[in-house]
Amino acid sequence: MAGLFTRLRAGAGAAWEEYVRHPFVEALADGSLRREAFQEFLVQDYLFLIQYARAHALLAYKLEDLADIRAALDTAKALIEIEIPLHVKYCAGWGLAEARMREAPPALEMLAYTRYVLEQGLAGDALDLLAALAPCLAGYAEIGLWAARRAQPDNPYIDWIRTYTGEDYLASVEAALAMIDRVGDALGAEARLPRLQAVFTQATRLEAAFWRTGWREQAP
């Protein structure tokens, strides 16, 4: 039987396509994205990553199996120690200083998405939180692989795209999807599917909306 993520992804229907084939993604892949649009996205993505790390710390608290707790802590720690610094370094190349990103007014889309995920994780259990976290993790791999195939070698966003096609990233996605299946088995995913689907689909819609943080700068 297909894994839980595969079923949730299928169940999200058009919302998934609107997320992974958003005009922002297409413009990234064909290189037509304006520099300002990308920069605005990067700023909010910085703010997002901090909340994403907090969400994985919350996940670690919510889990029961020591190996799962360890995996969630590893993700949170990798976000703080590797991905956020890499993001900061990458942003510096686009003229964005960390101090400016930290002080940037949080976009509505960033607040809606991150707080929805965190609150879902607090009101529900570890499986609800995993369902809310899944679209981001696995969607970016899908987006990265699709965009990498389309992008020309001189695409200005190629380094960003390749972040999500590297072996390390793909291995982390695979590990996370295996955890969802494992926790899903223990916590009755099959019988809770309608609610998990509602959470997954809502998170997918909020991921799609997140692109607007940059897209509204494309043709302002």
Added chain:
Amino acid sequence: MAGLFTRLRAGAGAAWEEYVRHPFVEALADGSLRREAFQEFLVQDYLFLIQYARAHALLAYKLEDLADIRAALDTAKALIEIEIPLHVKYCAGWGLAEARMREAPPALEMLAYTRYVLEQGLAGDALDLLAALAPCLAGYAEIGLWAARRAQPDNPYIDWIRTYTGEDYLASVEAALAMIDRVGDALGAEARLPRLQAVFTQATRLEAAFWRTGWREQAP
């Protein structure tokens, strides 16, 4: 098919009997319980009721259906406005002033039980919290009905026993067990039974341990 509570109660095995037929309960029913033992229990039960009200407020936050939220709020409110004041009035008859109960050092058994339930409810979802809350609510009805049949008319604890055999209390138990079944259906209880059973059985053991708050005064 039997309701979720009936299955969890059966699954708790000997732990359930050790709770509902604790020597404290037998001494209550045959009137041999020492006054000091009952008083100590009443003090910790006062502290318990406050946390029990908080647990129902937490439950209201965790629920999604408006009718369920309303029912959880009603229980929390009834605890604060009716049951705690009744308990205070009843305790006054045993020479226990509210101020003394409020300042009483919390017993280990009270802390363990109430914080276990609350933390379970925060780490898990509404169904985990309901599984942790069920032994108290339904167990006291069972204890009350059993003790009422055994108690002589001059049993000094007869009023306390009858608190849990009244129509209002039994109706509230029935409503709560219906909510567990309803939420259980929505959140996949069947497929999560091992974990729900672990929570229910642990809460049952902590209920049994709670009698010690009084029982240790029986033969000090």
Added chain:
Amino acid sequence: MAGLFTRLRAGAGAAWEEYVRHPFVEALADGSLRREAFQEFLVQDYLFLIQYARAHALLAYKLEDLADIRAALDTAKALIEIEIPLHVKYCAGWGLAEARMREAPPALEMLAYTRYVLEQGLAGDALDLLAALAPCLAGYAEIGLWAARRAQPDNPYIDWIRTYTGEDYLASVEAALAMIDRVGDALGAEARLPRLQAVFTQATRLEAAFWRTGWREQAP
């Protein structure tokens, strides 16, 4: 010394004006608001009220004083039993059935605001939650009183405006602001002001953004 709300309101600066004098509010007061704009707002306000009730249940859990817990439960219960049904009845007069509102896609503004408040309340303590809840409660009284003075007797929104100028509503605001001061004294509000201000100002910005749920229908 002025109460905590008065200081936070002043500290929010322009954000407060953008909330209480939003073009949507002006159009409500002078009657120029389009029917469709008001309807869209009412739909999201219905979804908001459910989360607002959950937030007060969470507050009740977070509080320690029995009188405060009782007040928070009363607010949650009044929202579920009186305000939401009144809102539903009122919406029916505008051609909005409850079933339609319940199924309506949640607006980004509604999600951002409600989940920000709830998550703030879960990450922080009761005082952080109160700071996040304050702009809504007290702001609507201010908006209601201002709009009521400006509205002509044939203003189609006059009944809605008067909801927030009634004695009951104003008394509930006064009670809530007194609770903020009381909890603030106990939990060191003075020394935590920068953080409380950040929460209050962010919640105020999200309140201002919430008007867009309707305003985008004004001149689509």
Added chain:
Amino acid sequence: MAGLFTRLRAGAGAAWEEYVRHPFVEALADGSLRREAFQEFLVQDYLFLIQYARAHALLAYKLEDLADIRAALDTAKALIEIEIPLHVKYCAGWGLAEARMREAPPALEMLAYTRYVLEQGLAGDALDLLAALAPCLAGYAEIGLWAARRAQPDNPYIDWIRTYTGEDYLASVEAALAMIDRVGDALGAEARLPRLQAVFTQATRLEAAFWRTGWREQAP
């Protein structure tokens, strides 16, 4: 001015002495502790460490500053990856297999302490959680240093005692106390002292009670 921990320790009065000079500690230091008593303690300490790791994951979620989040994650990770495995290896030397410890019935003292700390952290903010965590961390350093001075070279518990006198452990305590001061400054510790003291003192009492998990085997 003395750090927050120093003030809370002084404010805990006799409760602190009852914790750090518990008969169990004295018997550890002079080597008179029965093997069975130590083993029972080690079993519950294993269960404790898992919850202690979860508490640090929760702390990471509750914190806001990236350096603080990272430090809390590091502690959680060190517990899972280093301290628990070391504990397991150490216990094996005393004839305790990990499987047996994992299945051991949780003692009331362990449940009361760990769930009190976790629930305090969920109801309150990061500073409340830090106040609940402080007695364990800093108390074990104090106990270790005191016991190490008293223990004879042939003391059978000397390796355990030295765990808490090593440079690494003492550095981690120092870092944790610095974090309490830092978070305390940001979140108004001074003005919230009565409540923080109540949490700290209660946690201290629960630490003292925790020794009973072993002590009741000393003279059964």
